[in-house]
Amino acid sequence: MPSLGRLHLITDTRPGRDPLAVVRAALTVAHADLVVQVRVGDSATDREAYDLTRRVLALCASYRATCLVNDRLHVALAVGAAGGHVGADDLPVAAARRVLGPTGVLGATARAPGPAREAVAAGASYLGVGPCHTTSTKTGLPDPIGPAGVRAVVDAVDVPVIAIGGVTAARVPALRAAGAYGVAVVGAVSTAADPARATAELIEALTC
Ligand SMILES: Cc1ncc(COP(=O)(O)OP(=O)(O)O)c(N)n1
């Protein structure tokens, strides 16, 4: 299995956003270092998720970047994406592993060492760990765990930890120092005045 990219861009499908334009801009800078996770709102239909994912996958293919699908693993399989990401409201990790098969990339959300170990034992190939900082992108999350919370999970598992939640380029060094392999972002790229430049700043911070 090819190594996992360190910058995960999660699509922003909120009203007024243009996820494909943002993905295109990020790919021109990050190329194969980028993982794009297609995440649509709960009210989106499977057809909408499928159509967006097909278009994202086509863009990713041009740059040999990885495309993952949040929650809807049947969409990932239908389009031929590399894998998916699941959390507490989605298929259990072991079931998700059965759906994706042994070689699919499977991310799982974990916020503490115990659940992190369980997710890895059940077949997760990487963990999304957060929220590291407060975020305005998603509601209903627990309090931020900060770099120390990331470190606790990193010390408990042997798979890549992707830090998520309020991540900016300025916050990357502390997360990397805590052992994070990479970061996942929505707003840092999607709401930037210049998404390509924001991507370059994140890549630079991740490679220092
Ligand atoms: C890299 C990464 N980490 C965490 C999440 C959150 O997934 P989940 O807990 O299932 O919440 P939703 O994204 O489905 O609302 C993620 N998507 N990616």
Ligand SMILES: Cc1nc(C(=O)O)sc1CCOP(=O)(O)O
């Ligand atoms: C989708 C998501 N999941 C999170 C979690 O902690 O599980 S935080 C988050 C949103 C991340 O967006 P931003 O980079 O704009 O803060």
Ligand SMILES: [Mg+2]
């Ligand atoms: Mg989910």
